Structure formats: structure tokens, C-alpha cells
Amino acid sequence: MQLTNRKVVVSKKEQSFAERIYxxxxxxxxxxxxxxxxxxxxxxxxxxxxxPIAPVYRGQHVLKRDENGAERCTSCGMCAVACPAEAIxxxxxxxxxxxxxxxxxxxxxxxxxINMLRCIFCGLCEEACPKEAIFLTDRLVDVEFxxxxxxxxxxxxxxKIDKRIDVTKRQTQAVLDFKKIPGLKHNELYDPKKLNTGxxx
Amino acid sequence: MKxxxxxxxxxxxxGTTILEAARMIGPxxxxxxxxxxxxxxxxxxxxxTCIVKVTQGSTANPNPMPKPVASCRTEVMDGxxxxxxxxxxxxxxxxxxxxxxxxxxxxxxxxxxxxxECHLQDLGYEHGAANTRYEFPRREFEKIDIGKYxxxxxxxxxxxxxxxxxxxxxTDNRVHGVMHRGxxxxxxxxxxxxxxxEFSGNVIDVCPVGALTDKTFRFKSRVWFTKPxxxxxxxxxxxxxxxxxLKGNDVLRVTARKDQWGEVEEFICNECRFxxxxxxxxxIEGPSPIHRSSVISQNHYNHLxxxxxxxxxxxxxxxxxxxxxxx
Numbered sequence: 068m069q070l071t072n073r074k075v076v077v078s079k080k081e082q083s084f085a086e087r088i089y090x091x092x093x094x095x096x097x098x099x100x101x102x103x104x105x106x107x108x109x110x111x112x113x114x115x116x117x118x119p120i121a122p123v124y125r126g127q128h129v130l131k132r133d134e135n136g137a138e139r140c141t142s143c144g145m146c147a148v149a150c151p152a153e154a155i156x157x158x159x160x161x162x163x164x165x166x167x168x169x170x171x172x173x174x175x176x177x178x179x180x181i182n183m184l185r186c187i188f189c190g191l192c193e194e195a196c197p198k199e200a201i202f203l204t205d206r207l208v209d210v211e212f213x214x215x216x217x218x219x220x221x222x223x224x225x226x227k228i229d230k231r232i233d234v235t236k237r238q239t240q241a242v243l244d245f246k247k248i249p250g251l252k253h254n255e256l257y258d259p260k261k262l263n264t265g266x267x268x
Numbered sequence: 269m270k271x272x273x274x275x276x277x278x279x280x281x282x283g284t285t286i287l288e289a290a291r292m293i294g295p296x297x298x299x300x301x302x303x304x305x306x307x308x309x310x311x312x313x314x315x316x317t318c319i320v321k322v323t324q325g326s327t328a329n330p331n332p333m334p335k336p337v338a339s340c341r342t343e344v345m346d347g348x349x350x351x352x353x354x355x356x357x358x359x360x361x362x363x364x365x366x367x368x369x370x371x372x373x374x375x376x377x378x379x380x381x382x383x384x385e386c387h388l389q390d391l392g393y394e395h396g397a398a399n400t401r402y403e404f405p406r407r408e409f410e411k412i413d414i415g416k417y418x419x420x421x422x423x424x425x426x427x428x429x430x431x432x433x434x435x436x437x438x439t440d441n442r443v444h445g446v447m448h449r450g451x452x453x454x455x456x457x458x459x460x461x462x463x464x465x466e467f468s469g470n471v472i473d474v475c476p477v478g479a480l481t482d483k484t485f486r487f488k489s490r491v492w493f494t495k496p497x498x499x500x501x502x503x504x505x506x507x508x509x510x511x512x513x514l515k516g517n518d519v520l521r522v523t524a525r526k527d528q529w530g531e532v533e534e535f536i537c538n539e540c541r542f543x544x545x546x547x548x549x550x551x552i553e554g555p556s557p558i559h560r561s562s563v564i565s566q567n568h569y570n571h572l573x574x575x576x577x578x579x580x581x582x583x584x585x586x587x588x589x590x591x592x593x594x595x
Contacts (some may be wrong), residue, residue, distance in 0.1 A: 107515050143378030144490035148566060174379045174487050254474040 122236040125188040125203040128181055129232045130225040132169055138225060139200035142176035146201055154185035155192060171198075179224060181202035182219040183208050193237075202234040271344040273297050273320075274354050286339035286350055287318055294529060299352050300362075300391055302369065302476050303428035304340035305531055311433050312340035315426065316365045317391065321358050324349035336361050359395070366396040372407050372451075373477070375424050382478030384491040384563045385480070387530060388426065409454055415463050417483055417542050418472060422454050423451065425479040431455065431471035438535060439465040466505055469541040473524050473532045484542050485513075485521040492563045494520055499550035505537040511556050512547075519545045525556070 085091055111118065131139050142159035158179035162170045169175075191200050211217055226232045269280055273290050274297045280289045287423040288306070290298040299320055304312030312318075319336040336358055338538040339350070354357060369391060377383040403592045409422035427446070432455070434544030435442040443464075444457045457463065463471075471480050494513040501508040544550065558565045560574070584590070 141378045142487075143383075144493060145378070148490075148492055148563070159489075161487055172376070172379055 068123055081083075097117055104231060122205070124205045125190045127183075127200050127204055127206040127207045127208045128186075128192070128219075128224055129204050129234070130176075130179065130221070131202060131234065132228065135168060136228050137168055137171040138175060139171055139198045140176045140179065141174050141198055141200075142179070143197065145195040145197060149195035150186075151189060151191065152187050154182045154187075156180050176221065179221050181219050181224065183219055184214065189224045202232075202237060204232055204234065206232075237259045269344055269346045269348075271350065272346045273350045280344060280458045282343075286320060286322075286337075286342050286344055286348075287312075289344055290320075290339065290350070290352065291529065297352055298529075299339050300387075300394070301340060301529075302387060302391065302426060305428060305430050305433070305474060306529070307531060307535075308430060308433040308437060308474070311430060313338055314429055315369065317362065317369070319358060319361055319365065320465060321351045321355045322348060323351055323355075357527060362395050362595075363397065365402075366391055369426050370396065370400065371402050372423075373426060373474060374406055376424075380421075380424065380478035381481045381486060381491075382424075382475075386478060387476035402424055407451060409494075410458065414457055415468075417469060417538065418463060419481045419483045419486055420455065421479050421481070422456075424477050425455055426477055427455075428476055428514055430474040430476070431480055434470050434474050434535075435465075435468070441465065466537050466539070467535060469538045470524065470532065470535045472541075473526070473535075476530075482521055482523075482541075484545070488520050489515055492566045494564075495568060496556040496558060496564065497515075498525060498553045498556050500549050500553060501540065501544065503537060503540055507534045507536070508540060509534055510536050510540055510550075512550060512552070514547070517547055519547055 082251065091182055133139050142157050144157065147153075147155040147157060157179045158177045159174050162175055190203050193203050208217075269282055269284075270277060271280060271286070271289050272278075273286070273293060275295060276293050278293055280292065287299060287301065287304060287422075299318040301312070302315040302317045304315075304318060316338060318339045320339045321336050322333040322342075325333060325348065326329045326345035328345075330347075339352075369388060373388065377386070377389065380386070383389060406423065411422075414418065414420050429446065432445050434444075435444060444455060446453055447456045448454060448577055469482075472482050475481075491513065494515050497512050497514060499510055499512045501510075509525060511523050511525050512519050513523070522535060522544065524536045527533055555568065558568065580590070
């Protein structure tokens with residue numbers, strides 16, 4: 068059965084004298100090597116030099132805090148159910164009195180773990196999140212020696228209060244416009260000044 | 269009595285309601301319900317979710333009824349013609365009802381333990397609008413403690429009265445009810461009384477929203493990360509037929525079994541529901557039937573064969589080679 072017509076019959080031809088002494092072939096190879104000395108090198112010195120990356124690059128995750136420094140994540144599980152690699156696990160805790168500055172809502176993530184070896188950086192968790200808590204960033208996941216070290220807990224994921232991570236570039240104009248729809252502001256606190264704005268019905 | 273619902277005729281005994289007749293035909297024509305519960309007497313008539321249009325009253329009086337009627341409280345007449353899903357007016361009116369129900373309902377589904385098995389969530393998804401037009405603050409209540417087993421979130425209540433009827437008809441010494449009137453109405457106990465009755469846990473199962481939830485399951489897990497199995501035990505107080513919600517080998521929650529209308533098949537006692545949290549206490553019968561469209565069926569592969577048949581049908585229609593015949 069013939070599958071393609073690219074079939075070639077191999078022939079073992081006797082080499083000529085020029086081929087047998089190899090010198091012309093070596094000279095030809097050296098010419099190619101020498102020509103590369105005068106070409107621009109594609110290599111960059113990585114830690115000092117960095118290639119430009121897209122503003123929506125999907126790198127290491129961050130769990131955002133809100134304007135007051137409280138954690139946004141309510142441990143609703145939408146990211147974990149959306150995750151195709153099943154890399155996210157979490158347990159929830161109930162906010163106690165006096166912890167209002169730590170957690171934004173009644174329920175919070177007591178533990179939150181992402182296995183960076185399982186994660187395929189697809190960004191579906193970011194899309195599923197109803198609280199704008201999890202974002203992928205332009206940071207790279209660090210190299211580790213132990214597999215266990217790739218399981219990132221809240222200590223590595225939640226942004227530090229004094230070292231906020233900017234994700235505004237990830238939010239496209241379409242998303243920002245969507246958030247301006249007055250009907251979507253249920254979770255905002257009651258402010259009488261804000262009444263009678265937006266769409267009339 | 270012959271009655272036609274959405275063009276399908278059915279013979280039902282006298283005294284049947286339109287809703288019951290529609291349920292006899294099947295889930296395609298049955299209107300959704302939030303307050304009606306077939307196992308509780310005098311339930312229904314509060315929420316107006318089940319409204320239908322009667323285009324012909326009966327053979328004796330073929331005039332249509334002037335307004336949509338609540339199908340859970342309207343009995344059928346001989347020769348009645350009812351329109352539910354095929355009538356635009358009904359769907360539009362139901363959309364309005366959903367909007368009213370959601371007006372004071374907080375959108376805290378990410379926190380709520382009922383999310384994933386909430387009837388109001390399903391209803392809103394199917395009939396509701398994506399946006400709200402309501403711009404005022406939602407009503408709020410003082411939190412009260414009604415015992416160690418049941419958690420009350422009054423803000424989520426939609427005033428269906430089901431829990432009150434459970435307390436009235438299933439148990440004696442009812443201690444909770446509806447206080448105040450109108451917008452200020454709330455489910456409450458008289459002077460912070462504690463609900464202590466062997467069957468009081470059933471209010472959790474009948475609640476269509478997350479207003480009454482299990483305190484022993486509070487924030488333990490989202491329902492779609494648990495695996496439901498049917499189990500039974502020898503219980504002196506109740507039938508002992510329950511549904512366990514497992515995570516690994518841990519029993520996170522015990523509920524009664526529910527039928528296709530989301531109604532409890534047999535009420536269970538508090539000991540089964542709150543105290544037996546060990547797989548050794550139960551005889552496990554097998555995985556619970558969960559509809560494939562439900563989020564709870566996520567990652568449970570009970571329907572794999574059904575799915576395979578469906579995929580093969582689609583592939584055949586597209587002219588693909590049969591999977592089993594491929595060389």
C-alpha cells in the first residue's frame with residue numbers, strides 16, 4: 068500500500084575523491100560558523116535584560132485586597148470549579164467580630180492553595196471570580212528544588228498590604244464599562260448621595 | 269375531568285389543582301414553585317411564581333379567566349385549557365414575579381451555603397433578568413440565634429411560609445412564626461426562643477433559599493465539591509432514609525432525599541440529620557440521582573453512558589465514522 072509519493076529509494080553511491088578527503092566539506096562548515104560571528108545574537112542576558120511581555124500575560128496569581136486592605140476572597144469555590152487542572156483547593160472560615168478590617172465579607176478563605184505544578188495558567192479562575200479577588204499577574208513563578216514548595220498558600224498568594232500589585236492593566240475598557248452599569252452595584256454600601264443617578268425606569 | 273395544559277390533554281380526578289395536573293404530565297409543562305409544597309397542607313398562594321393563563325374556564329363556561337391565576341390554588345374544571353410555557357404573557361408576568369422576589373434578596377450567593385441547590389437561583393437563571401432596576405437599600409434584620417442546629421439568615425427569606433407549616437403540621441409546640449406585617453414581616457421566634465424539636469431540622473430542607481441552613485455544615489464546603497449518596501439506618505423516630513453529602517470518607521451533611529420537584533420524600537429526625545456524622549453509622553445504598561444540568565453533578569461521572577450515546581448521535585449526524593468501527 069502506497070501512502071504518499073514522497074518515497075525515495077536509498078542508493079549507496081561510492082564517494083568521489085573530493086568527498087573522501089572531507090576538506091571541502093570542513094571548509095564549507097567553517098564558513099558557516101564564521102559567518103555567524105558577524106550576525107546579531109538572539110540571546111539576551113536574562114536577569115539583567117528582559118523581553119517585553121504583554122500587559123495581559125498570565126503568570127503567578129495574586130489574591131487582591133480591597134481599598135481598606137481587607138481580603139476580597141470569600142471562598143466561594145467558583146475558581147476551583149472552573150479550574151480545568153483542579154489545581155485550586157480551599158477551606159472557609161467565618162469572620163469573627165473585630166475582623167472586619169481583615170476580611171471583606173462574612174465568610175473568608177481560611178486556607179487557599181494553588182498547586183503551581185498543576186496550574187496551566189489558563190486564567191479561567193480569574194474569569195470565574197465574582198469578587199475580583201484572584202488575578203493572574205506578569206510575575207513568573209519561582210524555581211524551587213522541592214515539589215512541595217510549588218503548592219502556594221495564602222502567604223505567597225495574598226498581596227502584602229504595603230506592597231500592592233497593580234492589575235489595572237489587565238482590566239480592559241469593556242470590563243471597566245461593564246462595572247459602571249448601575250444595576251450591578253448591589254454590594255456597594257448605601258449612600259443617599261448616589262441615589263437618583265444612573266438609569267431611570 | 270379532562271384538562272389541557274400547553275396543548276397536552278390529561279384526565280385528572282376532581283379537586284386536583286392545575287399545578288398537580290401539570291406535574292402529572294411532566295416537568296416540561298409544570299410551572300415552577302417557591303412556596304407550594306405538596307407534602308404540606310395549605311401551602312402555596314404566597315409567591316405567585318406558578319401563575320398560568322387559563323384561556324378557557326371549562327366546557328360549560330368557555331370564557332377565559334381575566335388575569336393569570338396561581339396554579340397551586342386553582343382547581344381544574346372539566347374542559348379547562350391552560351397555557352403555561354407557550355404563553356408570552358405568563359412568561360413576562362413570571363419574570364416580574366422573579367424581579368419582586370429578588371428585590372429584597374441579597375446577592376450573596378458566593379457566601380450562601382444554599383448556592384448550587386437554591387430554587388431561587390434556578391428560577392432567577394431561567395426566568396429572571398440579568399440586571400436589577402432596584403436602587404434602594406435592601407431590608408436588613410437584627411441577627412437572632414435560634415439554636416445550635418439551625419442558622420437563620422432573615423435577609424435571604426422570601427416569606428414562603430413553608431417552615432412555619434412544617435412546624436405546625438409535623439411537630440407540636442410550634443415556637444416560630446411570622447412576626448410583624450408587610451415589608452417588616454420576618455420569620456422569628458417569640459422572644460428569642462430556641463427551636464428544639466426532634467423534627468425541627470426539616471425546616472432546612474423545605475426552605476427554598478438559604479434563609480434556614482444547617483449550622484453543622486456552615487461554611488464547610490460548597491455543595492458541588494461534595495458527593496451525594498443515598499443511605500439508610502435503623503431509626504426509631506423516622507424512616508432513616510437519608511442522603512449523605514460526602515467529601516472523601518467524611519460525612520459533611522445529612523439531608524432528606526428529594527424528588528424531582530425538589531421536595532422531601534420522607535422527613536427525617538434531628539438525630540439522623542445532625543448527630544450521625546460517621547459513615548459507619550449508615551448503610552450506603554449508592555450514588556444519588558442528580559440531574560446532569562445541575563452543578564452538583566460536576567465531576568461525578570454517573571451519566572457517562574448517556575453522554576456517550578449523545579456524542580455518538582451527534583457524530584453520526586455530522587457524518588463521522590462510528591467510534592467502535594474505527595480500524
